[in-house]
Amino acid sequence: MGKKCDWLENAVFYEIYPQSFKDTDGDGIGNINGITEKLEYIKGLGCNAIWINPCFDSPFGDAGYDVSDYYKVAPRYGTNDDLVILFTEAHKLGIHILLDLVPGHTSWDHPWFKESMKAEKNEYTDRYIWTDNIWESPESYGSLRGISDRDGSCLVNFFSHQPALNYGFYKPDRPWQQAMDSVGAMATRNEVKNIMRFWLSKGCDGFRVDMAGAMVKNDEDGKGTIALWQDIRSFLDAEFPEAVLVSEWGEPDKSIEGGFHMDFLLHFGPSHYNDLFRCDAPFFCGKGDASEFVKKYLESYRKADGKGFICIPSGNHDMDRLSKYVNGDRGKMAFAFLLSMPGAPYIYYGDEIGMRYIEGLTSVEGGYNRTGSRSPMQWNREINAGFSTKTIDKANDDPNGATTLKNGSCLYVPIDPDEDRPNVADQISDDTSLLNEVKKLIAVRQSHKALMNSGDIEFLCDGAPGKPLVYIRTSREEQILVALNPTDKDYEIELPKQMNEIIYSLGEQPVINGSSCSIKAKSAFFII
Numbered sequence: 001m002g003k004k005c006d007w008l009e010n011a012v013f014y015e016i017y018p019q020s021f022k023d024t025d026g027d028g029i030g031n032i033n034g035i036t037e038k039l040e041y042i043k044g045l046g047c048n049a050i051w052i053n054p055c056f057d058s059p060f061g062d063a064g065y066d067v068s069d070y071y072k073v074a075p076r077y078g079t080n081d082d083l084v085i086l087f088t089e090a091h092k093l094g095i096h097i098l099l100d101l102v103p104g105h106t107s108w109d110h111p112w113f114k115e116s117m118k119a120e121k122n123e124y125t126d127r128y129i130w131t132d133n134i135w136e137s138p139e140s141y142g143s144l145r146g147i148s149d150r151d152g153s154c155l156v157n158f159f160s161h162q163p164a165l166n167y168g169f170y171k172p173d174r175p176w177q178q179a180m181d182s183v184g185a186m187a188t189r190n191e192v193k194n195i196m197r198f199w200l201s202k203g204c205d206g207f208r209v210d211m212a213g214a215m216v217k218n219d220e221d222g223k224g225t226i227a228l229w230q231d232i233r234s235f236l237d238a239e240f241p242e243a244v245l246v247s248e249w250g251e252p253d254k255s256i257e258g259g260f261h262m263d264f265l266l267h268f269g270p271s272h273y274n275d276l277f278r279c280d281a282p283f284f285c286g287k288g289d290a291s292e293f294v295k296k297y298l299e300s301y302r303k304a305d306g307k308g309f310i311c312i313p314s315g316n317h318d319m320d321r322l323s324k325y326v327n328g329d330r331g332k333m334a335f336a337f338l339l340s341m342p343g344a345p346y347i348y349y350g351d352e353i354g355m356r357y358i359e360g361l362t363s364v365e366g367g368y369n370r371t372g373s374r375s376p377m378q379w380n381r382e383i384n385a386g387f388s389t390k391t392i393d394k395a396n397d398d399p400n401g402a403t404t405l406k407n408g409s410c411l412y413v414p415i416d417p418d419e420d421r422p423n424v425a426d427q428i429s430d431d432t433s434l435l436n437e438v439k440k441l442i443a444v445r446q447s448h449k450a451l452m453n454s455g456d457i458e459f460l461c462d463g464a465p466g467k468p469l470v471y472i473r474t475s476r477e478e479q480i481l482v483a484l485n486p487t488d489k490d491y492e493i494e495l496p497k498q499m500n501e502i503i504y505s506l507g508e509q510p511v512i513n514g515s516s517c518s519i520k521a522k523s524a525f526f527i528i
Helices: 006-010 031-039 041-047 082-092 113-115 183-201 220-239 252-257 292-303 329-338 368-373 392-397 401-405 424-428 434-446
Strands: 015-018 048-052 069-073 096-101 141-146 154-156 207-210 244-247 262-264 310-311 346-348 456-462 469-474 479-485 491-494 504-506 512-514 516-519 521-527
Touching: 031 041, 031 082, 041 082, 041 434, 069 082, 069 183, 096 183, 096 244, 096 346, 183 207, 183 220, 220 252, 220 368, 252 262, 252 292, 252 512, 292 310, 329 434, 329 504, 329 521, 346 504, 424 434, 434 504, 456 491, 469 491, 479 516
Parallel strands: 015 048, 015 346, 048 096, 096 207, 207 244, 244 262, 262 310
Antiparallel strands: 141 154, 456 469, 469 479, 479 521, 491 516, 504 521, 512 516
């Protein structure tokens, strides 16, 4: 992994979807200045780090994950200077900021791709992955075909408007498949370093890297992609040793070997993350099974071997809102889990107030079913829940208004139509609110070394059907037992040692009898 960054030890991240967080110019779309305006809120929540989803220039066919200029903030969000001001103001408050880097593909509007499409060989001919002729499509990959005078088909990573950048093939088996050390692949790699250098020099603290494990193609066991990131990490260690890298990979043994500090526990693949929060019977609804999650988590935890962190998010821009499945006191218990596990916790904007998944929305900017989790942040009971001052009258005067009004809203994404939608202002003044529970949990975490990101974990009860989750967090200074019982039944456990000081509780207090403890139904507690 990269060189140790001390601030990561107690980092609690807040993920911001910039177009949906706070609009300060009245156009119905959030912006960089809106994030700067709300830094005190994030600080007050207890978060000391921010991950901002892509904010670079883009045609927004995939909400900014289709970049058209890596060196320019999208005009709808503001300017490069606005982003530098955000870095500066965040640092004054002790908050670090990671930008979302999408190195695997660009928009088909990117100038590099327009040059790459030309029949005449040029600097960008090999910036993307092309077959030798139009009749050959890359096996196991989607492709763009018949779009230019250049003979060949171009590999895409996901949507058809996202041509894949060329980092080479670990094992080339076709004439058109270039090696990792080819001129074209190395030019792409060097450009990624230039992009990183540009933003780190302006005050960025690092990057969350999109699709980090899928860069090199035909890559047996990720060996080529690991080597690629090791080279990039070496560059960072030489020029920006404090730069943090977080991977969307889902295989911490590989990502950490590649030089990443953290890897996400993904909501797809074998993690069983969804067993906890998002399935027909989530564990935190009291009827589910967490044991397969625990088994897989421990496997990943052992592979990480203390060299990096495994991050468990409350949610993100790609999945249904947490509150769709787990809410009320069970939502509080879910946060008690998220904020007592090892690794850096990530809170998706609005999850701390229980923002709802909005059903039935028309897709906005490639969101499709994900659009319902990208609705504007709800700050208060004012117009547009305090997100924006834009009104439908203004939208009618806007040449782009017709687009936004298709969803019956003057905003980028319609706001939760329920008049009782949760909001920050109401919850701040309510001692029993989810927001204040999250604040309390973060404060407890930050007050105890054992609960911080590198504290060890040992599971005493794995949350099998009808059973609670119980685990011990350990540091040099202390041991803390965490018990989470979403079931409808009390449960008796043996304590590993004498423990009787409750530092956090939710629901009915536990009954401690010497070396044993009764965990009450629908309750949670931390004891030392």
